[in-house]
Amino acid sequence: MTPIVERGPEGSVAVGPLDQLLNLARKNSLWYLLFGTACCAIELMQTGGPRTDADRFGMVFRSTPRQADVLILAGTITYKMASRIKLLHDQMAEPRYVIAMGSCACTGGLFQDSYAVVKGGDLFLPVDIYIPGCPPRPEALVEGLMLIQQKIEREPVLKNAWSQS
Amino acid sequence: MNLDEIGARLSKELGASVTRQEDVGDPSLCVPSTHWKQACLLCRDLEALDFRFLRSLCGVDRPEAGSLELVAHLWSYRLRHALVLRTRAPRDAAELPSLSSVWPAANWHEREAAELLGFRFLDHPDPRHLILPEGWEGHPLRKDYRQGKTALGIPTVRPGYEPEGAAS
Amino acid sequence: MSDVVELFPDREQLVLNMGPHHPATHGVLRFVLHTDGEIMSRAVPDIGYLHRGLEKLAEGQTYAGYLPFTDRINYLEAMFCNQVYAMAVERLLAVSLPPRAEYLRMIACELNRLANHQISLGCIAMDLGAFTPFVYLVRERETINDLMEALCGNRLTHHYLRIGGVAFDVDDAWLGRLAGFLDHFEPVIDEFDSLITYNEILIQRMANVAVICGEDAVAFGLVGPNLRASGVDWDLRRDLPYSAYGEVEFDVPVGQGQIGTVGDCLERFIVRVAEMRQSCRILRQCLAKLPAGDIQAKVPRLIKPPKGEVYAAVEGARGELGVYLISDGSNKPYRLKWRTGSFAGLSIIEHISRGLMIADLVAVIATLDVIAPETDR
Numbered sequence: 001m002t003p004i005v006e007r008g009p010e011g012s013v014a015v016g017p018l019d020q021l022l023n024l025a026r027k028n029s030l031w032y033l034l035f036g037t038a039c040c041a042i043e044l045m046q047t048g049g050p051r052t053d054a055d056r057f058g059m060v061f062r063s064t065p066r067q068a069d070v071l072i073l074a075g076t077i078t079y080k081m082a083s084r085i086k087l088l089h090d091q092m093a094e095p096r097y098v099i100a101m102g103s104c105a106c107t108g109g110l111f112q113d114s115y116a117v118v119k120g121g122d123l124f125l126p127v128d129i130y131i132p133g134c135p136p137r138p139e140a141l142v143e144g145l146m147l148i149q150q151k152i153e154r155e156p157v158l159k160n161a162w163s164q165s
Numbered sequence: 166m167n168l169d170e171i172g173a174r175l176s177k178e179l180g181a182s183v184t185r186q187e188d189v190g191d192p193s194l195c196v197p198s199t200h201w202k203q204a205c206l207l208c209r210d211l212e213a214l215d216f217r218f219l220r221s222l223c224g225v226d227r228p229e230a231g232s233l234e235l236v237a238h239l240w241s242y243r244l245r246h247a248l249v250l251r252t253r254a255p256r257d258a259a260e261l262p263s264l265s266s267v268w269p270a271a272n273w274h275e276r277e278a279a280e281l282l283g284f285r286f287l288d289h290p291d292p293r294h295l296i297l298p299e300g301w302e303g304h305p306l307r308k309d310y311r312q313g314k315t316a317l318g319i320p321t322v323r324p325g326y327e328p329e330g331a332a333s
Numbered sequence: 334m335s336d337v338v339e340l341f342p343d344r345e346q347l348v349l350n351m352g353p354h355h356p357a358t359h360g361v362l363r364f365v366l367h368t369d370g371e372i373m374s375r376a377v378p379d380i381g382y383l384h385r386g387l388e389k390l391a392e393g394q395t396y397a398g399y400l401p402f403t404d405r406i407n408y409l410e411a412m413f414c415n416q417v418y419a420m421a422v423e424r425l426l427a428v429s430l431p432p433r434a435e436y437l438r439m440i441a442c443e444l445n446r447l448a449n450h451q452i453s454l455g456c457i458a459m460d461l462g463a464f465t466p467f468v469y470l471v472r473e474r475e476t477i478n479d480l481m482e483a484l485c486g487n488r489l490t491h492h493y494l495r496i497g498g499v500a501f502d503v504d505d506a507w508l509g510r511l512a513g514f515l516d517h518f519e520p521v522i523d524e525f526d527s528l529i530t531y532n533e534i535l536i537q538r539m540a541n542v543a544v545i546c547g548e549d550a551v552a553f554g555l556v557g558p559n560l561r562a563s564g565v566d567w568d569l570r571r572d573l574p575y576s577a578y579g580e581v582e583f584d585v586p587v588g589q590g591q592i593g594t595v596g597d598c599l600e601r602f603i604v605r606v607a608e609m610r611q612s613c614r615i616l617r618q619c620l621a622k623l624p625a626g627d628i629q630a631k632v633p634r635l636i637k638p639p640k641g642e643v644y645a646a647v648e649g650a651r652g653e654l655g656v657y658l659i660s661d662g663s664n665k666p667y668r669l670k671w672r673t674g675s676f677a678g679l680s681i682i683e684h685i686s687r688g689l690m691i692a693d694l695v696a697v698i699a700t701l702d703v704i705a706p707e708t709d710r
Contacts, residue, residue, distance in 0.1 A: 049471040078385060082319060114387075119323035191643055225668045238644055296380055298381065
């Protein structure tokens with residue numbers, strides 16, 4: 001059921017299940033952590049640039065994990081960095097999401113034989129969306145962001161563990 | 166100065182034999198490890214050599230010869246000549262004097278060679294790990310390095326990937 | 334300014350952690366700052382957060398199969414990394430390239446230098462608080478990305494070069510687009526200059542900060558724009574010409590110290606802006622002189638160079654990018670060592686950070702143009 005919007009002379013009223021209204025607000029204001037390790041970070045920066053503007057989806061970058069909703073793992077993850085990424089992820093307040101952007105964050109990419117690369121972000125973090133590519137085009141990243149918006153749309157907010165105190 | 170002249174000059178000053186090594190590509194001079202630091206000081210300080218720029222300091226693992234090699238690439242901006250200098254140390258006890266007081270650029274190159282190959286540089290001002298995580302075991306750039314199933318608590322091979330040959 | 338302020342060594346020192354996740358460090362770099370609050374006594378870099386073992390990976394790949402990995406050594410100047418590795422293998426094989434291939438390599442590399450400087454300069458301005466120049470330059474970089482995509486299929490990690498030449502040829506339509514881009518971009522450099530280079534705040538924050546004299550620069554192994562800003566007039570393209578650089582004319586900007594001192598942060602900034610202009614000049618000459626012919630030399634299908642070693646270097650956007658390659662006669666490299674400008678650039682930070690303020694450290698890191706993948710490999 002999508003929210004019904006009634007437009008009247010004094011303004012608009014949206015009527016719908018509370019879950020949906022909350023999700024509508026949440027998905028259109030996802031703040032991502034300004035984090036990137038390698039090449040995909042440059043494509044992340046270009047996606048936030050003028051041509052493919054991530055800001056029009058409500059996504060701005062925040063430097064501190066306390067203010068971020070989504071952690072985009074952009075770039076290769078090494079063993080030395082993995083514990084720090086876990087720290088960053090732990091500092092984010094729930095609801096938080098993780099997007100693995102690029103082959104290296106999905107599965108380790110072309111570094112399968114490397115001794116120093118973690119073969120995928122999901123070996124130590126719960127990943128929600130995987131975006132393949134090396135590096136993924138800005139359009140591919142935007143599709144991933146659309147997918148996470150669709151995922152958020154379907155979430156039952158009021159019944160989730162993190163909203164029950 | 167060309168390589169033979171440099172080799173002759175270094176031999177004379179050091180009092181030790183400096184041999185020329187040549188395959189295809191760049192020829193180099195091989196210095197005994199006992200005279201490594203003196204040779205480098207001479208390369209930097211002699212007016213005719215004036216090698217002020219240490220381009221790179223690279224360690225090479227030679228398991229069949231039982232030694233570790235250290236190769237220095239030098240360049241002189243003023244005289245516009247290059248030099249490749251190398252020395253060998255036994256693989257199990259690769260101890261060499263540090264070149265950090267000769268060229269400050271050598272500081273980090275030596276730290277990296279020490280942790281990746283197992284050199285020990287005497288009198289190095291800061292012999293900590295540079296690029297490997299704390300608590301890493303083994304010297305990854307050695308030819309016989311094999312990694313375990315997990316490293317720092319995370320699996321090292323992606324489930325479902327079978328590397329051909331041994332995974333390094 | 335820092336020589337006016339005294340350091341109090343007996344006061345308690347704070348140890349602050351900066352990074353590895355920090356908006357102003359370029360990539361994942363970490364600094365441990367020993368400071369009394371604002372003035373630092375030391376800033377110790379801690380690297381290795383992007384160490385992917387690329388040197389060890391080379392020993393398991395064939396010579397041609399390693400080329401895609403070279404893009405990742407420094408993704409902002411991927412063409413130079415491709416070129417230096419290809420040059421090293423070509424020297425071992427004693428292969429010489431057809432002239433069209435050399436010119437195409439030069440065109441691709443100089444475009445890459447422009448793209449790299451756009452990000453570097455944009456990030457310098459952004460780290461000091463000015464966000465607009467970054468957005469301007471990222472917009473221009475999109476056009477270069479489009480050109481690269483039309484050329485070789487990828488916007489960022491190009492893998493355009495092959496051992497013995499380049500992979501794809503260009504046609505007149507692409508060359509026309511490149512000429513149009515140059516016509517559009519040269520006024521943008523002037524616009525950028527007028528927007529930010531002589532801005533009072535930028536000058537206050539960067540002039541006379543972290544002066545590196547010429548001898549120190551050479552002793553610590555600095556290369557590229559950092560070395561030239563310290564007054565050492567050296568550019569591999571002009572002084573040891575490789576590829577077809579001997580056939581084009583260009584100037585090499587060296588730090589003059591017109592505002593501030595030779596070797597300070599502002600000089601490193603100004604030298605990079607001047608280099609962008611020279612790259613445009615080289616590109617125009619390449620467009621005019623591009624010869625016809627093959628784009629690839631005859632290279633054996635199975636590349637097995639003879640036993641030997643070679644050191645090849647190119648003047649990348651961050652300075653001398655060198656490859657030391659040892660071959661043992663088989664089809665895989667025996668040892669491959671990358672000599673990068675950022676490795677040296679980062680190692681000097683501990684030396685010059687005495688007496689600087691923490692905010693100055695941001696300017697120093699940005700203008701030395703250090704980037705994590707090149708440092709850690």
